[in-house]
Amino acid sequence: MVNKKSVDEMTAQELYELAKAKEAEEQECQRETMRAELESAQAERKILLARHRKELAAIDTRIRELGGRIRSMGGKGGGRGRISSTVLDILSDKEAHSTTDIKAALANRGVVANNLNQTLVYLKRQGKVKSPKRSTYVIA
Numbered sequence: 001m002v003n004k005k006s007v008d009e010m011t012a013q014e015l016y017e018l019a020k021a022k023e024a025e026e027q028e029c030q031r032e033t034m035r036a037e038l039e040s041a042q043a044e045r046k047i048l049l050a051r052h053r054k055e056l057a058a059i060d061t062r063i064r065e066l067g068g069r070i071r072s073m074g075g076k077g078g079g080r081g082r083i084s085s086t087v088l089d090i091l092s093d094k095e096a097h098s099t100t101d102i103k104a105a106l107a108n109r110g111v112v113a114n115n116l117n118q119t120l121v122y123l124k125r126q127g128k129v130k131s132p133k134r135s136t137y138v139i140a
Contacts, residue, residue, distance in 0.1 A: 083119050086111050088128060091139040099135045 090105045106113040123129040
């Protein structure tokens with residue numbers, strides 16, 4: 001409002017418009033505050049992720065230097081690869097296992113292996129698994 005009137009001199013319509021303008025101003029101020037907090041939280045998240053990745057890479061490097069393997073914790077893959085990684089984990093004792101043994105070990109871990117044969121063929125093609133004799137597998 002251009003001219004300043006006291007509250008007592010304003011009409012109901014002018015008071016209503018003044019209240020709406022004040023409400024809009026408060027909402028805009030609130031949005032700006034939220035936007036600033038959001039940007040701050042996103043920047044903090046970015047810093048934490050970068051630090052986490054760096055520390056995790058250092059630990060993974062140390063594990064590899066000690067001769068260990070790094071097991072993926074899923075990530076973007078969702079449920080894919082769970083059977084493959086579990087089969088590799090079962091075979092990691094470097095002993096020969098039959099398909100029946102592998103299927104039983106998967107069942108004990110709560111993994112349904114309807115496509116175990118395809119998974120073993122896939123792992124064999126990738127060179128991660130060997131088959132010294134029929135229906136018997138060892139880690140490569």
